[in-house]
Amino acid sequence: MSAVARVVEQVRELPTPQGPGRAHVCRPARSRGTVVLGHGAGGGMRSLDLTVAREVLVGAGWTVVLVEQPWLVAGRRVAGRPPTLDAAWVPMVSALMSGRGRLPSPLVVGGRSAGARVACRTAAELRADAGLLLSFPLHLPGQAGRPDRLRDAELALAPDPTWLVQGTRDPFGTPEELAPYVPDWAELLEVEGAHSFPKGARPALVEALTRIAGMLPG
Numbered sequence: 001m002s003a004v005a006r007v008v009e010q011v012r013e014l015p016t017p018q019g020p021g022r023a024h025v026c027r028p029a030r031s032r033g034t035v036v037l038g039h040g041a042g043g044g045m046r047s048l049d050l051t052v053a054r055e056v057l058v059g060a061g062w063t064v065v066l067v068e069q070p071w072l073v074a075g076r077r078v079a080g081r082p083p084t085l086d087a088a089w090v091p092m093v094s095a096l097m098s099g100r101g102r103l104p105s106p107l108v109v110g111g112r113s114a115g116a117r118v119a120c121r122t123a124a125e126l127r128a129d130a131g132l133l134l135s136f137p138l139h140l141p142g143q144a145g146r147p148d149r150l151r152d153a154e155l156a157l158a159p160d161p162t163w164l165v166q167g168t169r170d171p172f173g174t175p176e177e178l179a180p181y182v183p184d185w186a187e188l189l190e191v192e193g194a195h196s197f198p199k200g201a202r203p204a205l206v207e208a209l210t211r212i213a214g215m216l217p218g
Helices: 048-059 082-096 114-126 175-181 199-213
Strands: 008-014 021-027 034-038 063-068 107-112 130-134 162-167 186-191
Touching: 008 082, 021 082, 034 048, 034 082, 034 114, 034 130, 048 063, 048 107, 048 130, 048 199, 063 082, 082 114, 107 114, 114 130, 162 175, 162 199, 175 186, 186 199
Parallel strands: 034 063, 034 107, 107 130, 130 162, 162 186
Antiparallel strands: 008 021, 021 063
16 A cells, blocks of 8 residues: 555644634655645645645655645635734644644745745744745736845745745746845756646646655655
């Protein structure tokens, strides 16, 4: 029987200062460690890149957790400000990695878009061992060439090592735009597509994430 066939799936409700959040846990019988991923500002729990990341990483023997922020659990349509996202994320990840029922180390933090930003900002506090950033939003659409509007300072907080998967036509920052700001300890992988990957990007995402799975510290 394969490792994927023996995966245990669980939904855990976790308290935060912003209200309850949810952790969607997929845990293989023998886990190499834990990858915790956050969603974007539009929700997007079923986005293709998060879906493929979970499939590939669980298949490679990692416990994968998709964290649902309290604003989404509460049914709101608009995400809170960055400090509120961080304030919810940190206790949820901490609870998953400590106490009775804690998930296995090492800890890889990441997510897509706004979730990737949260992971970078909180990586040091959580003592993350690595990062996985999907569609990192370097800037808002139409603000390319505006150094005062870049999120490069957040990208610089990514843990060592980190991997980024970026669409070639992402209006929030193409791989070419991102490249000058990628830390020395991080690797940038390009996948054809925009900020939200189309169904046709699945094979390329599988290839990129399979490569990353083989390099994660576990």
